[in-house]
Structure formats: structure tokens, C-alpha cells
Amino acid sequence: MAGPMHALQAMRAIVWREVAKFSRQTGRLVSALVRPLLWLAVFAAGFRNVFGMAIAEPYDTYIAYDVYIAPGLIGMVLLFNGMQSSLAMVYDREMGLMRLLLTAPLPRPWILFSKLTATAVLSLLQALAFVLIAWAIGTELPLWGPQTPQVLLALVSAALMLGALGLLLSVHVKQLENFAGTMNFVIFPMYFMSTALYPLWKLEESGAAWVYQIARFNPFTHAVEWMRYAMYGKDPGWAPWIVLGTLALCFGLAAWGYDPQRGFGALTKRGGGGGGPPGGAGG
Template sequence: MRSAHALLALRAIVQRELLRSLRQHGRLLAALLRPVLWLAVFAAGFRSVFGVAIVEPYDTYIPYELYIAPGLIGMVLLFNGLQSSLAMVYDREMGLMRLLLTAPLPRPWLLLAKLLATAVLSLAQALAFVGVGALLGTVLPLQPAALLHALAATLAGALMLGALGLLLSVHVRQLENFAGTMNFVIFPMYFLSTALYPLWKLEECGALWVWRAAQWNPFTHAVEWIRFALYGKDPGLAPWVVLGTLALCFVLACRGYDARRFGAAAQRGGA
């Protein structure tokens, strides 16, 4: 009976989050327009500037827009995962989070339900972007085994970034502070990664500090896992970095939403 109750709560929370997101048409449109504009405009403008050599996971030369496609999938996951913290902060200010977290269920289970809802929405938006990209002529490899691996990598990346969003929502006290915090996190994570340029290119041009920062950036490993999975190649340590970051962020978020800590944070936020 307790398991049935937990599963019912999981279903209710995921369903609520998805329905709320579907009503926010502007957010859904922005989630698609942002990477599509990068694909259609940025890639076209820099196609002749950034040459992609034959390095893993590629067996031949590829156009630049095909290279950045996994990075733009990562962009969808990154923005949606971290923007999910906005909903958490809003719910906290409205008192909804307090009601949710006082439910007779383990707090990690409730936060896991919120995380799964974010990941499912991110995955749906990423698949929608892949479809739009195909219409624009950027067709990703579609081998069945590689495609399943890429879906698993995308889901893991969505969970990792959603867990990071959960963790940030613990520390973002008010909605007014949200934009600055998100810009401070999103843009460094995205630009200090391999979403737009390969690591060897950074090292070759002498940007060693950017190269080293990209190596330590977990978002880099999420993008690389997707990229290598699409071509059926071994992603190396990338899955371990992504899954380890996911576990760490989720554990820290659960600790942050501890009853005593959460109450103190809510009082400071309302002060």
C-alpha cells in the first residue's frame, strides 16, 4: 500500500509539472527557437571558420552544423534543467513547496519526482529540436543501437542538469535573484564546453585555460557522451562524470531541502 501511495504521488507530481509546462507556450517556443536559431544562423556564419578534423568519434569530415548539433541538444537540456529551479523558487515563495515537502513521503522521493518531471520535459524538447533540425537539413545518425545509447545519454544529461537546478533552487532565495544566478551558471557552463568547438581546437589555438576549464566542466562530458553515443563510439569517462555529478547534486539538494535547513532558508527568503 505504501509503494502504491509513493507511485501515485510520483505520477501526480510528474503530471502536474508537465501540464504546467505545456501551458507555458512561450517557454516551450523559446526552448525550440533558441537552438534552432543557433543552428540556422550561428552554424551558417561560422561554417567556414571552424573546420572539424577527422577525430573521434568521426570517421570522416563533417559539416560544422552536424558537429554542434549534440551541443545544441545539450543547450536544450541545460536551459530547461536550470530554469526548473525557477519553478521551485516560485513554488517556495507561494508556499506550495512547503505543502509538498510536508507530505507523508520521504523527501528524496518527492524531489526525485520533481527531477523526473524536469528530465522528461527536457527529453521531449530535445527530441522536438532534433526533428526541427532534420527539417533544416541537419540529420543525425539513426542507427538503432546508437540511437538508444544516445537517448540514454540525453536522459542522463537531463537528469544531471535537473539535479543541478534542484541544488541551485536551495540557494536562490528570491525570484529577483534568479536571472543573475542563472546567467552566472548557464553561460559559463555552455561556452566553457565542447558544445561549439572541440577540445583539440582550444588547445591548438593556445586557449589553455579554456581547454582546462572545459575538461572539468560536467556539461562537456554530457555533450561528449551524446556525441559519441550517436556515432556508436566509446564515450570513455563521460558517463561516469555525468552520473557522478547527478548523484552529488541530488544528494546535496536533498540535504538542502532538509526540514530544518529548508525552514531557515524560507524564513530568510521571506525576510
Template sequence: MNAALIALRAIVLREALRFVRQRGRFVAALVRPLIWLLVFAAGFRAALGLSITPPYQTYITYEVYIVPGLCGMIALFNGMQSSLSLVYDREMGSMRLLLTSPLPRWWLLFCRLLASTAISILQTYCFLAVAAAFGIQLPVWGYVAVLPALVVAGIMLGALGLALSSLIRQLENFAGVMNFVIFPMFFLSTALYPLWKMAESSTLLRDICALNPFTHAVELIRFALYGQFNGPALGWTVLAGTVFLGLAFWGYDPARGLLRRKG
């Protein structure tokens, strides 16, 4: 147990130091959702009408609606950024060195996942603070209630990145994976539009959005920001995270996964 905690501390500290030294990564994590909030939302404010749907008790502006989705965007991009760093570490050899530790491989990978989730949560709270400075007011208790939702969503999306990193053999292939994973997950979700708005366009599109794990992560965050519990969203997010984590452990198993294939 002591060795496991030492490994957790070392991995989290290493990822924290890497994040601190990569200032551009932190700035990009804030600029990306802020552009959507201040530019995209302003353009769609008059064009998109929103009805009163849970967890909202009254009509809201479009900027308020997309804040949970942008929180999910931060977790999603951070999970992919984590997978990129894993691929880089594997090419440089440091990942293989880590996995030769006498500790269980699943624990080492889980420590890396926890470190990525912690960074994602920090970025999200910084974004919420900047959004509040621009007039996006949320319930005060929501900033505390959303923490468990951010942890669950961050672990699920980080596990997705971990699973993808076990499939990406070269760093050059990462851009293609982003195009085929990140953008469909983000746009085919409730991050930008509610499901009833999707149904007005296409029932099939609405069903695809409802099956998207990212949709449930966003809704979990959305309800938590207003101090409400969304059981179905939590259940689907945990289920998706468990599947992604299982795929990641399988992918990094030298007896069956990528490491055996690369020899």
C-alpha cells in the same frame, strides 16, 4: 510503494500540464537552439575547420558538430527553468505544501527531477526532428541510442537546477544566477568547439573545459548519437549528478538547508 508511485504520477502530470499550458516555453526551447544552428553555425562554417575526431569517421560540417551541444543546451536551460519554477512554487507556498507530504522528501524532489527530465527529452527530440528537416542528417539508430544519454544528462543538469533552487531565496535573483551558471557552463564546454580547438587558444581554457560537467554531458550525447559508448563521459556525468543531487537534498533538508534558514 503504491503511495510513492501515486506521488510520482501526480508530480509528473502536474509538470506536464504546466508545460502544455506554457506554450511560449516550448517555442523558446526550440527557437533558442535553432537560432544557434541556422545563424551562428552558418557564420562559422567557413571560419572553423574541424578535424576527424571520434565519434566522427569523416569530415563534418560545423552544423553537424554543434547539434549534440545544442541538445545539451536544451537540457541545461530546462534544468534552470525547473529551478525557476521551484523558486516560484516556494514563494507561492505550493512547494512547502508538497514537502509536508508523509513521503520521504528526497523522493518528492526526485519525482520533480524525473518530470523535468522527461520534458527536457521531449524538447530535445522535437529539436532533432526540426534539425533533420533542415538537412542535419544523423544515423537512424542514433535517435534511439541517444535516449539513455539524454536521461543521464537531463538528470544531472536538472539536479544542478534543483540544487540552485535551494539557494535562491527570491525570484528576482534568478537572472543573476543564470548569468553566472548557465553561460559559463555552456561556453566553457565542447558544445561549440572541440577541446583541441580550445587548446590552440589556451591550455588553461582547455583544462577548464575538460573539468566542466556540461562538457561530459555533451560528449555523452555526441557519442550516443552515433551509436558509440563513452565510458569516461558517463562516469563524470553520473558523478556530477550525484554531487548535485546530494547538494539539493541537503539544501531542502529543514534541519540544515534553506528551509531552516528561512524559518
């Protein structure tokens, strides 16, 4: 049991380090919550009487627009933290911290999975803070009850999927200066071309065929729909499989990219990882 215990201790240390670092960054929590809360308090209020929500799955009655977009805003919190973790990974790589971490006597995929777990924990803490503030301003979500395990499973899976996407992006973003541009091509298309703000049938009904098709195949759509259906104890269909499949794909590609014989070594050779020899991160 020495091997598994050592691996779990390493994961706990990595997760605790990230949580402790986050606890000292009050501005990071505030910035993570301001964006979705503005959408909830301003955008949803302004369009409450414009966007009528017909009775459609998973709802059994008419709902207020702020209740509809709340799962999408939770997804926004998870998405932005996943991308923030990508920025932190790029920074750690430039400072040489990732090279030091990857030399630990543990399988590299396990180390990366520990980083991913830390990202998911931070995402869930921020999502919980958002839900509590949303409840305080009058948006109540059906999170507690027999459906709670389904909601937790959907939230954890979405947080892991978006964290794995951030992990994958950190492989390809070579320098911090390139991060903002890359994120503009990831965060905004992924968020706005999804069901976070409007249902798929409205996109199809409005004639926006190409947006509708992109939204159908957008994994963020399925993460939001899984959360939305889970809150009402309904069957989310294929959404869990698409989310978990995207998680496995992104994490697998990220682990491949951080292999010094393939991706990570090539990145450091081009100046992205602290100036050692390409194979120096091996472990």
C-alpha cells in the same frame, strides 16, 4: 506493495502536473527552441566554411559544422530547461507550494526525485522537438539504429544531471529577483566553456590553456561528449561516470538543502518559503 505503489502514484501525479502545466505554456516551448535553432540556422551556417572539422573521434569522416554542434545544442535545450525548473522551484517556494508538497507523507528525497523526473521528462520532450525541427531544416543526426539505446541513456542522464543542478541552485537562490544574476554565472560559463561549439583539441591548439582546463572539468562537456559519442556508437570513456557522479552529488546536496533541519528550514526562516516555522515542512 502499498508503499511503493503510493510512491509511484505520487511521482506520476507530480510528473503529470508539470507536463500539463507545460502544455498550456506555448511560449515556454517556443522560447526554449528559438535559441538553439538560431544557433543552428544562423551561427552554424555562417561558420560552416570557417570552422573546419578534422577527422577525429567519434567521427570517421569530415562532418559539417552544424552536425558537430547539434549535440551541444541539444545540451543547451536540456541546460536551459534545468535552469527553468530551478526558477519554478524558487517561485513555488515563495508561494508556499513547495512547503505544502514537502509535507506529503513520503520521504522528502523521493518527492524531490519526482520533481527531478518531471524536469527530465520536459527536457526530453523539448530536445525531441528540437531534433525534429533540426531534421526538417537539413541537419540529420544518427539517432536511430543499434546506437539508439546508448543515445537515450545519454540523453536521460544528461537531462537528470542538469535538472539536479537546477534543483541544487533552487536551494540557494533566495528570491526570484536574484535568479537572473545567478543564471548568468551558471548557464553561460557552463555552455561556452565546454565542447558544445568546439572540440577540446582546438582549445588546446589555440593556446587558450585556462579555457581548455575549465572545459575538461566542466560536467556539461562530458554530458555533450557522451551524447556525441553515443550517436556514433563509440566508447565515451569517463564521460558517463562523470555525468552520473555529478547527478548523484547535485541531487544529494539538494536533498540535504531541502531538509528543514538544515537548509530549507533556514531558507524559510529568512523569508524564502511561505512564512511558516522552520520545521513546518517536515515529513
